[in-house]
Amino acid sequence: MNEITLDISGVIEKDGKKIARIRFSRGEDYAEGIIPDCILTKVYGFSDEEKTQLEDYLRANLTEFKKRAAGINPLTAIMGKTGDK
Numbered sequence: 001m002n003e004i005t006l007d008i009s010g011v012i013e014k015d016g017k018k019i020a021r022i023r024f025s026r027g028e029d030y031a032e033g034i035i036p037d038c039i040l041t042k043v044y045g046f047s048d049e050e051k052t053q054l055e056d057y058l059r060a061n062l063t064e065f066k067k068r069a070a071g072i073n074p075l076t077a078i079m080g081k082t083g084d085k
Contacts, residue, residue, distance in 0.1 A: 002027045010072035020069035024054055035065050
C-alpha cells in the first residue's frame with residue numbers, strides 16, 4: 001500500500017470564517033476537505049471507511065493542523081517555499 005501524504009494550505013477567510021484546505025494523497029487517490037470542519041468534500045479512490053478514518057484523524061489532530069496552517073505564508077507557498085529550513 002502506498003503512503004498517504006497530507007498537504008495543508010495557509011489560513012484563508014471564506015464567508016467570514018477562517019478555514020484551511022487539506023488534501024490527502026495516495027498515488028492517484030485523493031481526498032480534499034477543510035478544517036476546522038474536518039469534512040472531506042472531494043474523495044477519489046478512498047473507500048467510505050477510509051474517508052471516515054481520515055475525517056476522524058483530522059478531528060483528533062485538529063489543534064496541530066490549525067497551527068501548521070497558521071504558520072504558512074500564502075505568498076511563499078505559491079512560490080514553492082514552505083518556510084522549512
